[in-house]
Amino acid sequence: MFSRLQALNPKPTTELEYSTPFELLVAVVLSAQATDVGVNKAMRKLFPVANTPQAIAALGVDGLKPYIATIGLFNTKAANVIALSQQLIDLHGGEVPHDRAALEALPGVGRKTANVVLNTAFGEPTxxxxxxxxxxxxxxxxxxxxxxxxxxxxxxxxxxxxxxxxxxxxxxxxxxxxxxxxxxxxxxxxxxxxxxxxxxxxxxxxxxxx
CATH class of the missing domain: 1.10.1670.10 (Helix-hairpin-Helix base-excision DNA repair enzymes (C-terminal))
Incomplete structure (x- = not known):
């Protein structure tokens, strides 16, 4: 099965657009109950303005909402993204941790999101x-x-x-x-x-x- 899937697509990856582990983390959190296409459209507007925990946290919830208003559950997701950004600053020096427990402790991050980040950003076989x-x-x-x-x-x-x-x-x-x-x-x-x-x-x- 997997040899055939590999032959069709030798180097598969997520369809979410990102350039850093933090961008991937934010995109995956926003993608819950939303399409990758919709998230990518929003991130193309957000990331040129703010793509670090410090810059996102500085936006605040009300500043972030207009960028993600087209994404489902954007009110809750905005609060989670601001909170996780602040937690990354406070506990992890502004870096995305390469650790399941630390990832799952972030607001809005469950096991599936942690697995995506561990696999796609850090190369773990999750x-x-x-x-x-x-x-x-x-x-x-x-x-x-x-x-x-x-x-x-x-x-x-x-x-x-x-x-x-x-x-x-x-x-x-x-x-x-x-x-x-x-x-x-x-x-x-x-x-x-x-x-x-x-x-x-x-x-x-x-x-x-x-």
């Missing part, structure tokens, strides 16, 4: 399970589970070590563009013969690469 990964893991039978933590634990066991660093990006992109929630594009799926999903969409399948 598994950030979002709705796409949860769906793909259960549909294919790769790592079935009733909740995201069960799926995360299953994936960490099931994914071969050489693929683990990039696996969550492959699975997210596969879920976003091929194994979609309402109408999965099974005829154009590179792993359909390995998939245990019983209700595959019909159509003339494309040849599968070895």
């Amino acid at each position: 598994m950030a399970v979002d709705t796409h990964i949860f769906r793909v893991s259960n549909r294919t039978g790769l790592a079935p589970g009733k909740d995201v933590r069960a799926v995360e634990d299953g994936l960490l066991k099931a994914v071969p070590a050489p693929y683990l660093h990039d696996a969550h990006h492959w699975l997210i992109l596969h879920g976003r563009y091929v194994c979609k929630a309402r109408k999965p594009d099974c005829p154009h799926c590179a792993i359909r013969d390995l998939c245990r999903f019983a209700d595959k969409t019909p159509g003339e399948p494309e040849p599968i690469a070895a």
Whole structure:
């Protein structure tokens, strides 16, 4: 499965736009229940003005809101981003910590966000399970589970070590563009013969690469 996904996309990464660990952290916090496209549009306006904890904290909640008002739950997210920026200044010298416990202690940062930052910014082989990964893991039978933590634990066991660093990006992109929630594009799926999903969409399948 992963050798095929790798052949299609040798160097996968997040679709969020960022240039520093702090920018990634802010973007991921804002992306909860929002699209990467929408977050990127907002960040293109925000980051040229403020892209450090000090600059974001200086904006304050009311100063930040206009930049992220197009993103869902922006009131709560604005408060969290200001609070986490201040906490980074107070406790971590203005740097994003390379530590799960410290990341999860930041306002608005849960396990999934911490996993994304650890993987994408710091190269850790973590598994950030979002709705796409949860769906793909259960549909294919790769790592079935009733909740995201069960799926995360299953994936960490099931994914071969050489693929683990990039696996969550492959699975997210596969879920976003091929194994979609309402109408999965099974005829154009590179792993359909390995998939245990019983209700595959019909159509003339494309040849599968070895």
